[in-house]
Amino acid sequence: MLALIFSSFLNFFFFLTFGIFITKIVKIPADFTEKLFIGLVASNTLTTCLSLFFPINYYTLLLFVATSSFLCFFLRKEIKEAIILIHKKENILFSALPFLVVAVMISLNPPMNYDTGLYHLQSIKWIEKFSVVPGLANLHGRFGFNPNIFTFAALTSLAGLFHQEIFSVNFTIFTILVLYFINKLYTIFIRQGITNLFVFEVIIFIAILDLSDDLTSPAPDFLSTALVLFVLQNVLHLPDRKKNSDLRSYLSILILAVYALTVKLAAMPVLVLAVFIVIKYKSEIRKLIWIIPLLAVIVLPWLVRNVILSGWLIFPFPLIDWFNFDWKVPISEVTSIRESVTGWARSPDEQCIETAEMTLYNWFPSWWNRLMIINKLFFIASLFFPVAAFVGHLIKKIKLDFNVIAIILTSLLGVIFWFILAPDIRFGKSFIIIAASSPLLYLKFNIYRKPGIRPILVFSLIPIMLLGYFVVNNTGYISQLIADKDSNRLITPQVIPTPSEVHFKTYQISGIKIYAPITGDQCSDHQIPCTDCPPDNTLMLRNGNLQSGFKHMMKNSKPSNK
Numbered sequence: 001m002l003a004l005i006f007s008s009f010l011n012f013f014f015f016l017t018f019g020i021f022i023t024k025i026v027k028i029p030a031d032f033t034e035k036l037f038i039g040l041v042a043s044n045t046l047t048t049c050l051s052l053f054f055p056i057n058y059y060t061l062l063l064f065v066a067t068s069s070f071l072c073f074f075l076r077k078e079i080k081e082a083i084i085l086i087h088k089k090e091n092i093l094f095s096a097l098p099f100l101v102v103a104v105m106i107s108l109n110p111p112m113n114y115d116t117g118l119y120h121l122q123s124i125k126w127i128e129k130f131s132v133v134p135g136l137a138n139l140h141g142r143f144g145f146n147p148n149i150f151t152f153a154a155l156t157s158l159a160g161l162f163h164q165e166i167f168s169v170n171f172t173i174f175t176i177l178v179l180y181f182i183n184k185l186y187t188i189f190i191r192q193g194i195t196n197l198f199v200f201e202v203i204i205f206i207a208i209l210d211l212s213d214d215l216t217s218p219a220p221d222f223l224s225t226a227l228v229l230f231v232l233q234n235v236l237h238l239p240d241r242k243k244n245s246d247l248r249s250y251l252s253i254l255i256l257a258v259y260a261l262t263v264k265l266a267a268m269p270v271l272v273l274a275v276f277i278v279i280k281y282k283s284e285i286r287k288l289i290w291i292i293p294l295l296a297v298i299v300l301p302w303l304v305r306n307v308i309l310s311g312w313l314i315f316p317f318p319l320i321d322w323f324n325f326d327w328k329v330p331i332s333e334v335t336s337i338r339e340s341v342t343g344w345a346r347s348p349d350e351q352c353i354e355t356a357e358m359t360l361y362n363w364f365p366s367w368w369n370r371l372m373i374i375n376k377l378f379f380i381a382s383l384f385f386p387v388a389a390f391v392g393h394l395i396k397k398i399k400l401d402f403n404v405i406a407i408i409l410t411s412l413l414g415v416i417f418w419f420i421l422a423p424d425i426r427f428g429k430s431f432i433i434i435a436a437s438s439p440l441l442y443l444k445f446n447i448y449r450k451p452g453i454r455p456i457l458v459f460s461l462i463p464i465m466l467l468g469y470f471v472v473n474n475t476g477y478i479s480q481l482i483a484d485k486d487s488n489r490l491i492t493p494q495v496i497p498t499p500s501e502v503h504f505k506t507y508q509i510s511g512i513k514i515y516a517p518i519t520g521d522q523c524s525d526h527q528i529p530c531t532d533c534p535p536d537n538t539l540m541l542r543n544g545n546l547q548s549g550f551k552h553m554m555k556n557s558k559p560s561n562k
Contacts, residue, residue, distance in 0.1 A: 003492045004107055007156045007168035008175070010065070014156075015039035015172075017068040018046075020078045026251075026294065032085060033180045034252040037230070040152075040173075041259045041298060047151040048301040052308070056127050056154040064155065091456070092183045095463045099178045102470055103215055106477040107171045110494040111217035117496055117522035118532065119143060120150070120218050124165060125528045127154040134549030135327025137310035138539055139514070140531045141337045144310035144329060147220035148262035148302045164495050164525075170222045171215050174208070177226060181205040182463060184237075189459045194447040197236065200440040202462070204233050207433050209470045216477075216493070221426050224264035228430035231256050231270060232411060235403050236441070247281035247288055254278075258295045262302040265314070266427040269414035276406045310334075316341070327542060327551045345422035367423060375425055379415075382435035386412035389438055404441045411435035498524040507534060509550075510541035 019039025023030045030038060043064070047056055054060065072079060086093070113120070119142035126133060126143070127150060137144030149169060157165040181201060188198045207229055214222035231253055238249050257274040260267035278285065285291070306315055311328025313320045316338040318331050336353070343352030346363045355363050371379070386408045392398030393405075400408070414431025425432070471478070481489065504526060507514045515530040517523060523530035529546060542548040 001104060001108060001490050003158060003162050003166045004104065004168050004171065007158050007166040008172045010156045011168055011172040014043045014064060014068055016079070016082065017071045017075065018042040020075050020082070021071050024078065028251045029249055030252045032082060033176060036176055037256055038252060041255055044148055044152040045298050045301060047155050048148060048305060051127055051151045052132050052301065052304060054131050055129050056151055058160040061155055089183060092179060092186060095182050096178050098467050099470060100175055102474060102478065103171060103174055103212065105481050106212055106474050107215045108481055108489050108493045109216050109477050111167065111496045113214055113217040113219045116217040116219060117524040121165060121496060121525060122523050122528060122530060123150050124154045124157060124218060127151055128157065128159055129528065130547050132305050132308045133547060134308050134325070134542060135311065135551050136549065137315065137329050138327065138550040138552060139529060139535070141333060144312070144315035146302065146306050146309055146315065147264055149220050149223055150218065153218040162492050164492060166493065167216065167218045169218060173223055173226060174212070174215060177208050177230065181208065185462060186459060192446060196440045196444050200437055201233065203433065203437050204229050205466065206469065207429065209466065210473070212474055220264045224260060224267045225430045227256060227260045227263065228267050228270050229433065231260065231273070232407050232434050235273070235407055238403065247277070247284040250277045251291070254291065254295065255298065258298050262299060266418065266422070269410060269417045269431060272413050273406055273410040276409065280402060327549050330552060342422050345424035345427065378432050378436045382415045382432045385438045386435050389442065398442055400442055407434065407441065408438045411438065496524050498526065509535055509539055510544055512541060512546060
């Protein structure tokens with residue numbers, strides 16, 4: 001527990017200092033939560049840049065601590081104001097505390113996300129011990145996925161101190177969002193009562209609470225989903241801060257939308273929102289031309305890591321074939337991985353590759369039958385309500401302002417993108433929820449508080465009910481922690497378990513030992529280099545050591561288009 005809290009404090013420290021510094025220097029209008037998220041973007045971008053040349057280890061962490069401490073000296077006034085702001089929100093902190101206690105109890109359990117044992121943890125281990133390794137995706141195809149957040153997760157994993165990785169990034173983001181949504185609900189309730197927007201925020205908050213399964217792991221699904229939900233709902237509240245909004249008002253939204261893409265490709269449709277905003281304020285682009293290089297700085301380090309890890313600009317999409325490095329993953333493997341992701345989302349079984357090649361008519365019935373009833377309802381609503389809103393707007397029965405149109409259009413295109421690419425609910429959850437809840441953005445209602453009753457007493461019932469839902473939803477994690485008698489939980493969370501029946505076999509590549517599980521495909525917390533299956537006999541080291549990377553002896557089956 002102490003390790004989790006210490007690591008989370010480091011995350012928050014970096015988010016706060018870098019966030020305040022960037023928004024002050026670039027003059028980005030942002031509230032406190034937006035500053036923290038911009039600090040996340042800045043911290044993550046910097047770690048990704050450093051990972052191109054150095055391992056992300058305790059030396060890098062010391063550099064970050066020194067830099068943030070140095071910034072604190074010049075940001076004394078702003079940081080003092082932030083502390084005062086937090087102190088003024090005592091009632092919000094009090095309401096959020098039970099949620100955070102439960103979140104800590106969840107986070108102390110071992111990672112249960114399957115992909116954490118498959119490649120998340122292994123990817124982070126490589127980042128901690130080496131600078132980016134050319135052709136690492138040749139050793140394990142999933143290493144080419146390159147979620148940007150992994151470089152920052154490696155920074156505050158504190159593996160050198162606690163001899164295990166501490167996964168605190170998702171917990172830190174969860175804490176920030178719990179405080180944000182409780183404050184947002186309180187503000188709306190005090191000013192207006194229970195309105196359509198209040199109910200909309202409750203639904204988004206519940207969606208954030210439902211992501212708690214990933215608090216135990218570094219899974220990028222959590223940040224990708226949470227960030228898209230935050231960005232889309234936050235567009236609603238921008239006009240409240242400034243009556244005459246301009247492009248500068250949306251800078252934080254643009255930054256977070258572009259960053260979300262680097263965390264997980266499933267978030268790509270949120271860029272529609274960015275395009276929508278830029279088109280509306282295109283007349284201001286000339287005045288704010290520096291926005292383009294600012295956004296490019298976020299994406300470029302991630303793209304460079306993609307190319308070095310796999311030889312492809314965006315992995316595993318073989319359409320963008322610009323490079324022909326010797327470490328390039330063969331196009332046949334890239335295509336196979338892409339089809340396995342799509343096929344598994346449609347049909348999670350051994351026939352997933354065949355499913356990826358099926359027509360909609362063939363795969364849709366079995367996919368539909370596997371969906372839970374609640375997911376079927378949300379999916380139908382996510383398609384019907386946005387279309388109905390636009391039809392109503394065209395015939396002038398429904399009035400939609402710019403922000404609402406942007407949100408609904410982005411979420412609808414996000415649902416369509418998700419359905420075509422990889423229709424696993426976890427990949428499209430953010431867009432589905434926003435699109436399905438879209439009537440709450442324009443069908444206005446207001447349930448006023450009863451006179452004579454203190455607003456805080458009425459409002460307190462909302463967090464209590466949400467807390468009850470949160471606890472019931474995570475009873476398994478809580479009971480598991482209570483049943484665990486290991487006193488080490490006071491210091492560190494449980495490590496990811498390696499099943500007792502899983503054993504590893506050693507293989508040799510250019511004189512280097514490579515490990516692979518004899519049964520299953522998870523390396524879990526095993527030492528690197530470890531891969532999911534016996535290495536291909538064409539695989540070799542580029543220059544006799546792990547840092548030099550991996551390549552295949554045979555040339556790629558398709559030449560570069562360049």
